Amino acid sequence: MSASRVGLDPEFAAKLALFEKKLLANGIKVILTDGYRSIEQQDALYAKGRTKPGKIVTNARGGFSWHNFGNAADYAFVVNGKVTWDGPWATFGKIARQCGLEWGGTFKSIIDRPHVQWTRGKTLAQMRQAAANKK
Numbered sequence: 001m002s003a004s005r006v007g008l009d010p011e012f013a014a015k016l017a018l019f020e021k022k023l024l025a026n027g028i029k030v031i032l033t034d035g036y037r038s039i040e041q042q043d044a045l046y047a048k049g050r051t052k053p054g055k056i057v058t059n060a061r062g063g064f065s066w067h068n069f070g071n072a073a074d075y076a077f078v079v080n081g082k083v084t085w086d087g088p089w090a091t092f093g094k095i096a097r098q099c100g101l102e103w104g105g106t107f108k109s110i111i112d113r114p115h116v117q118w119t120r121g122k123t124l125a126q127m128r129q130a131a132a133n134k135k
C-alpha cells in the first residue's frame with residue numbers, strides 16, 4: 001500500500017517529511033499512497049473511465065500531472081492500523097498549507113483531497129519543456 005519516495009524532488013520530499021511530522025504532532029497518522037508516476041503510468045490512470053473500465057480518477061494525461069515530475073504526493077489516513085480516506089481533511093489541508101504545499105482539496109476541476117504538491121513556482125508547461133530539453 002505504501003508508495004515509494006523514489007523519484008520525488010528532494011526538496012519536496014523534505015517538505016513532506018515535515019508535513020507528516022506536523023500531522024503526527026496533531027494526532028493524525030498518514031501513509032503515502034502515491035508519489036512519482038512515470039508518463040506511462042499517468043496515461044494508464046488517465047485511460048481509467050475513458051478507454052478502460054472504472055471511474056475517472058484524473059483529468060491529467062501523461063506529462064500533465066505534478067506526479068510526473070516528482071512534485072506531488074497522495075496520502076490516506078491510518079486509523080487503528082487501517083488505511084482510510086475518511087478523516088480530518090480540513091486539518092490535513094491546513095497543515096499542508098503551513099508547510100508551503102498546495103492542497104488538492106482547494107482545486108477547481110477535480111477536488112483531490114489526498115493530493116499535495118509543490119511546484120517551485122513553475123508551470124507544468126515549463127516542467128515538460130525542461131524534461132524535453134534533458135532528452
Ligand SMILES: [Zn+2]
Nearest residue numbers: 072073074115
Ligand atoms: Zn495526486
